[in-house]
Amino acid sequence: MNENQLAWPAGMKKTKQRKRVFSVLERADSPLSAMDIYKQIEKDDSSFWLSTVYRILELFANEGLVVKTTVMGNNMTLYELNRNKHRHYAVCVNCRKVVEMDNCPMEKFIPEFAESDFRVLGHKVEMYGYCKECDAKISKRHE
Numbered sequence: 718m719n720e721n722q723l724a725w726p727a728g729m730k731k732t733k734q735r736k737r738v739f740s741v742l743e744r745a746d747s748p749l750s751a752m753d754i755y756k757q758i759e760k761d762d763s764s765f766w767l768s769t770v771y772r773i774l775e776l777f778a779n780e781g782l783v784v785k786t787t788v789m790g791n792n793m794t795l796y797e798l799n800r801n802k803h804r805h806y807a808v809c810v811n812c813r814k815v816v817e818m819d820n821c822p823m824e825k826f827i828p829e830f831a832e833s834d835f836r837v838l839g840h841k842v843e844m845y846g847y848c849k850e851c852d853a854k855i856s857k858r859h860e
C-alpha cells in the first residue's frame with residue numbers, strides 16, 4: 718500500500734454509502750464540505766440523503782479516517798482524508814476556492830509563552846486572499 722492509499726478501519730462495515738463518500742474524498746484535491754460531497758454523489762444516486770453524508774463523515778472523523786477543519790472563521794466544516802500529512806490552506810475570499818500551501822509557515826517558528834509549562838500539540842494557520850482568477854477579475858474592475 719502506498720502513502721496515498723488508506724486502510725479501511727478494522728471493524729467498520731463497508732456499506733455502499735460509506736464507500737461512495739470515501740471515493741469522493743479519495744478523488745478530491747482539496748477539502749470538501751458535506752454539501753460538496755453530497756452534490757457529487759447525488760448526480761448518480763438521488764436516493765442519497767445529506768444527513769447520511771453528515772453521519773458518515775462523523776463516523777469517519779471518529780475513526781481517524783478524515784480530518785475536519787474550518788476555514789476563515791465561517792461555520793462550514795471541511796473534510797479530507799487523513800493521509801497523515803500536515804497541511805495548510807489558503808482560501809479565496811471571493812469564490813471560496815481552497816488552495817493547498819506547499820510548506821508550513823510554522824516549521825521553524827519557536828513560540829514563546831508567558832507560562833513555561835505549555836506543550837504545543839498542533840496549530841492552525843489561516844491564509845486568505847484572492848485566487849488567480851478572482852484577482853484578475855477584481856483587478857480589471859479597478860482599471
